[in-house]
Amino acid sequence: MEKINLKNFNYKELENWVKERGWQKFRAKQIAKWLYNKKVSSYDQMTDLSKDIRNYLKENTEFDSLELVSFEKSNLDGSIKFLWRAKDGNTIESVFIPEREHNTICVSTQVGCAVGCKFCYTTKDGLIRNLETAEIIDQYLLVQRFVGNENRISNVVFMGMGEPLANYDNVKKAVQIMTDKNMLDLSNRKITISSSGILAQINRMYEDPEFPQVRLAVSLNAADQKTREYIMPISKTNTLEDLMKTLNSLPFKTGYRIMLEYVLIKGVNDSEKDAHNLARLIGKNKKRYKVNLIPFNPFEETDFQRPDDKSVEKFQKILWDYNISAFIRWSKGRDISAACGQLRKKELNNFIKIKT
Template identity: 75%
Template structure:
C-alpha cells in the first residue's frame, strides 16, 4: 500500500490522475492530510464513498504509532518515541520556545557517522527513513500538542545524518515548504549535517531542493581534535569543509550555524575558542556559533564543562565580534540525549523476552 505522505505535490497530482480522477482531487487530499491533519480517509467528507473505499484499500495515511513519550516539567518540551511499521523506533522532540514552537525530527534509524559524543551512533545505522516517516513525525506531533499550538520551526537534528538520506529529506522539505501542503517558511527549517562535503555542495546546486538554513556540527577548530571526536573528518577535513562553506551561495539573512558541542578537556580551552575565531576569520557575517554544553549519557567517556568554562569560551568569541550563543539543552529531565528514550524501550523489550 502506498503512503500518500510519500508524495510531493506534483507526485500527488500524477498519482491522482493515474487513478482516473480529476486533478482537483490532489488539492482536496492535500487539504485533508496537511491542513486538517485527519487520521482516516473516512473523515474526508467531500470525497465520494467510492474514492474513500479505494483509498482505504490501496493507500494509507499514518506510518508511525506513538510508542511512548516523556514531558519535561522544567521547560515543557516533549520527547516522542515513534514505532515504525517494521518495529523499529525513532525519536522526535517538541520544543516550546518564546514566540514559536520547534520540532526536532529524525531522518534515520541509528546513524553511521560515528561521532564519539553522540548516543545515537552506539547502534550504528539500521536504515534510512522514508519521506512519509519524516513528514509523519511533524503531523502526528502537531496533532498531539494540539493544532492551536502551531509548530512553525523544524530542525533536522534528531537521529541520523540528514544528507546521507538525501532524496527523502529533500522531498520532505518540499512538502514542508509547499503552500499547498504544510506551507512552512523556508527560513524556519534547518538541516544539520556532520559535514559531508559533496552532499552539501549537491544540496546547494540542486534547484529542486528548497533553500533552507544549514547547520554544521563542527565541534572543533583543528583537524586533530575533530578527527578524534568525529571520524568523518578523516575524509571531510575541517579545511576542505570550511572552504566549501565559505563559498556557498547563501541568501541574505541565511547565516550558517556552526554547532559546537563543548566537551570538558577536549575542545573547551580558551585557545580552542581563539582557534575557532581564527578559523572563521573574515567570514564573520556568514556564520553564527551555537555553543552546546555536552549532554552526558550512560557509558560516555566525556563530561560537560562547568558553567564558568562555557561562559569564558562564549566571551572570547564575542571579543572577536562573532555572533555566538549558548544553547543549554532542554529536557534534561527526560532522557535528554538523542536516542536515550529509544534505548530505554529496547532494553524494556529485551527484559520482557
C-alpha cells in the first residue's frame, strides 16, 4: 500500500488524521512542531512522541517526498539551484536566493507546464503532472535543511516550473501550511504566487476565503494583445484587456502591490514604443503595480535573444518618467529564480556543478 505523506495535510487535516488514530489532539501540534519548526529529518528525532506513535508513523507514512540529485552554486551571488527527484522518477528544480536582508526560495509547482510561453524552457515537453503539496513543502524544508537554520528562508516565490494556479488545490494547501502558526509560520506578505494570467483562477483565489492572502505576480511580457498572444498563447483566451480589467479591480492594499513581470526579448517587446505602451496600459493605476524587468536568458532551441543592457535601462527609464515603479532583475545567479520556466536549462554560466 502506498504510504501517505503528512506534509500533504493542512493543520485541520492533520488534527483529524491524528484523532482518527485515537490519539489525543495535541499530538498534531507536536508532529507539526517537529516537521515545520524543528525541521527534523526523521521520526526518531520526534522525542516527545511515544515509541508506539513513532513506529506507527514510520510504518505508515513516508518522510521526505524528494531526493536531492544535484545542486549548482552561483559564483556571483551565492544562489543555489537544486535538482530533486520525486518518487516517480520525475525531476524538479528549486532555487535558494540569498539577499542582503533575507533569504528567498523559488519553488516549482508542476513537472513541466501546459501554458506554452514561447520564452520558457519548462513548457517544451508540456505538462507531465501537478506536484503534490508535500513535494512543494519539501522543496522549502529540504533547502532549509541544506543551507542550515542560520540561513533562515523567510520568503517564498512560486515562480519555478509550472503555472501555480493550474495546480490550485495543492498550491493552496502549501500556502496554508506555509502561513499556519502551528506549521511553517511564514508571513503572508513574504509569499508571492506568480501566474501567467489565468483569469478564472486569479478570481477564484481572491474569492476563496480559505486561500491565505499572499502577493500576486503576473507574467505580462507585452503591452499589446498581438505581441502578448505571440509570446504567450494563453493570451488568446485570457486577453490582455480582460487581464488588466481583472487586475485593476482586485481588492488592493498598498502593501500588496501586484508585480507585473516583463521578460525583455530583443526585437519582440523591448522597444521604446513598447515601454510607452506599457506605461499607458498601467495608466492611472501606478500605485497598484510594480514592474519587474527581466532581460531574457537565451537557452538552446530558441531564436529569442537578450537585449543589450543599455536598451533594458532605457526601457526602465521610460517607465520611471511616468512615475512607475520598475526594477531590473539582471542576469546573474539570482535571475534564475525569476525566469519562470528557464530553471530547467541544463548548463548555467557561472555555476559550479556538484553531483551528490
